[in-house]
Amino acid sequence: MWDFIHYGIGRWLHILFGVMWIGMLYYFNFVQVDALKKAAADTPPTGAGITKHVAPRALFFFRWAAILTWVMGAFILGDKMADALLFRDRAYIPIGIGAWLGTIMLFNVWVLIWPNQKKILGFVSATDEEKNKARRVAFLASRTNTMLSLPMLFFMVASGGIFRRAFFGA
Amino acid sequence: MKNPLDSLWGTVITGLVLTAVLYYLARAMMGA
Numbered sequence: 001m002w003d004f005i006h007y008g009i010g011r012w013l014h015i016l017f018g019v020m021w022i023g024m025l026y027y028f029n030f031v032q033v034d035a036l037k038k039a040a041a042d043t044p045p046t047g048a049g050i051t052k053h054v055a056p057r058a059l060f061f062f063r064w065a066a067i068l069t070w071v072m073g074a075f076i077l078g079d080k081m082a083d084a085l086l087f088r089d090r091a092y093i094p095i096g097i098g099a100w101l102g103t104i105m106l107f108n109v110w111v112l113i114w115p116n117q118k119k120i121l122g123f124v125s126a127t128d129e130e131k132n133k134a135r136r137v138a139f140l141a142s143r144t145n146t147m148l149s150l151p152m153l154f155f156m157v158a159s160g161g162i163f164r165r166a167f168f169g170a
Numbered sequence: 171m172k173n174p175l176d177s178l179w180g181t182v183i184t185g186l187v188l189t190a191v192l193y194y195l196a197r198a199m200m201g202a
Contacts, residue, residue, distance in 0.1 A: 029178060029181070030178065033178075034178070087199060090199075090200050090201070093196050093199050093200050094196055094200075097192055097196055140173075140175055143175035143176075143181050144175065146181050146182075146185065147175065147181050147182075147184050147185040147188065148185070148188070149185065150182070150185030150186060150188065150189050151185065151188050151189040151192045151193075154189050154192075154193070155192070155196070167193070168196065168197060168200055
């Protein structure tokens with residue numbers, strides 16, 4: 001029963017929250033950034049609705065899904081977490097790399113993206129200069145996460161059983 | 171030099187390159 005909860009339900013929830021997180025990340029990077037740029041170039045600008053109604057809602061699901069994905073990943077690894085993160089066990093090297101990438105991405109969400117988005121969206125007061133700096137930091141952190149998501153997803157899918165043997169022969 | 175992360179496709183290509191680099195690094199670490 002414990003294996004069913006730990007590896008079955010745990011992995012299902014990890015993937016469910018992960019799809020929400022990375023789905024929102026890809027929405028921001030593949031859709032919203034370019035759409036807002038084009039909306040700002042309209043006369044008059046047409047991006048207010050996205051900034052006011054869409055972005056805050058997307059950011060809510062984005063940042064909480066990030067936390068829940070990481071928590072469920074840690075839950076699945078359980079007492080093997082140190083072995084994975086410190087690369088102590090050969091079989092846990094792929095998931096260890098995936099876990100490190102996911103952890104860096106979680107840091108970027110909560111330390112670089114969300115605090116700066118709060119300034120950009122006006123949830124906290126900021127001067128125009130601070131907002132411009134916040135835009136650049138949040139943008140680069142979001143793009144960094146998009147870049148890291150490719151190897152992170154690769155190592156997540158290449159980390160177990162027949163998949164690990166297919167990719168690494170071990 | 172332009173930051174590849176300023177372009178969406180530069181970001182994707184950088185991610186693919188990083189995936190390949192980390193894959194070969196992992197293989198080496200595993201002795202595969």
